[in-house]
Amino acid sequence: MIACPSCGSENVEGTRFCVKCGTTLPASPAPESWRQSGDLGQQQQTQQPGYQSGGYTPPAPPQSSYPTYNQQQGMYQQPQQPVIGGSQPMHPAVPAVVSLFLPGIGLLFVPNKAGLGIGIFAATIVYAVIATILTFVVVGVCLFAVMPLINVAAAVHSWDEAAKTSGGQFQPILFK
Amino acid sequence: MSTLYRALMYMGGWWCHQLPARSPHLFGAQLPLCWRCTGILLGALALFFRLLTKKRLPPLLPCALLALLLPLDVLYNVVNGGDGDNARRLVTGLLWGFCATAAALRLVRFVSLRLAGAAGRPAPHAGS
Numbered sequence: 001m002i003a004c005p006s007c008g009s010e011n012v013e014g015t016r017f018c019v020k021c022g023t024t025l026p027a028s029p030a031p032e033s034w035r036q037s038g039d040l041g042q043q044q045q046t047q048q049p050g051y052q053s054g055g056y057t058p059p060a061p062p063q064s065s066y067p068t069y070n071q072q073q074g075m076y077q078q079p080q081q082p083v084i085g086g087s088q089p090m091h092p093a094v095p096a097v098v099s100l101f102l103p104g105i106g107l108l109f110v111p112n113k114a115g116l117g118i119g120i121f122a123a124t125i126v127y128a129v130i131a132t133i134l135t136f137v138v139v140g141v142c143l144f145a146v147m148p149l150i151n152v153a154a155a156v157h158s159w160d161e162a163a164k165t166s167g168g169q170f171q172p173i174l175f176k
Numbered sequence: 177m178s179t180l181y182r183a184l185m186y187m188g189g190w191w192c193h194q195l196p197a198r199s200p201h202l203f204g205a206q207l208p209l210c211w212r213c214t215g216i217l218l219g220a221l222a223l224f225f226r227l228l229t230k231k232r233l234p235p236l237l238p239c240a241l242l243a244l245l246l247p248l249d250v251l252y253n254v255v256n257g258g259d260g261d262n263a264r265r266l267v268t269g270l271l272w273g274f275c276a277t278a279a280a281l282r283l284v285r286f287v288s289l290r291l292a293g294a295a296g297r298p299a300p301h302a303g304s
Binding site for chain 2 (some may be wrong): 093096100128131132145147148149151152153155156159171173174175
């Protein structure tokens, strides 16, 4: 309570004029809750220059689910949806190791690359059949010399394709 | 166990001649690949794990020179008509598996970049 300096009547804290005689009351200390929000405002002032201290700090508005118009780019932008239990991109080592033993099959783990993977695997099978026939016909010739190249190339390719779909999280090997 | 061994020998026989005199033996049993093919396989695996860790291909010129040792060894054995040396087969196989595969990957990248450039597409940055 604040006592009026003119008539001596008691006034509620925060009032500017005396309810009895109308005399301007001296500035009263702000209520506890206001002081707390005022301190918070000062903290924000140190972080954000130009912010007026004290008073009520409005909460951040809820994020709209509607697209917002970007004037600089001249196009609408979809709001970023919160990721609930979002899946991390697969580590490229998984398709690479699979393609090392079964060329092309590792691409089945990469989005939109299943057809390419099956094609690589089929081409490898065709080469294996031809190599097997030639190995039996030309005795002593090791066509295995070229097989590791196919396996390693398929593995590195699978790594690159998986790294491209990881959004920059992983670095490609062959084509950076 | 014998079934697994026979399956491995059968799979190795697809690509390797599996001559007993040129193949490694472990506890009296012949391994599925000859010394040279074993070296090639181990060299290729070494290159694969190096690529996973270093993320870049080894330089072309040393690889091309070291890879030539295998065809030179084969040519030397053919010309002299000898059986050659199994240790030399393993070493040249290792160098071939590592270096020739790396050189071939560089060649693949070079051709891909050229084709991408000829098609007018933006060529990916050729790092390393």
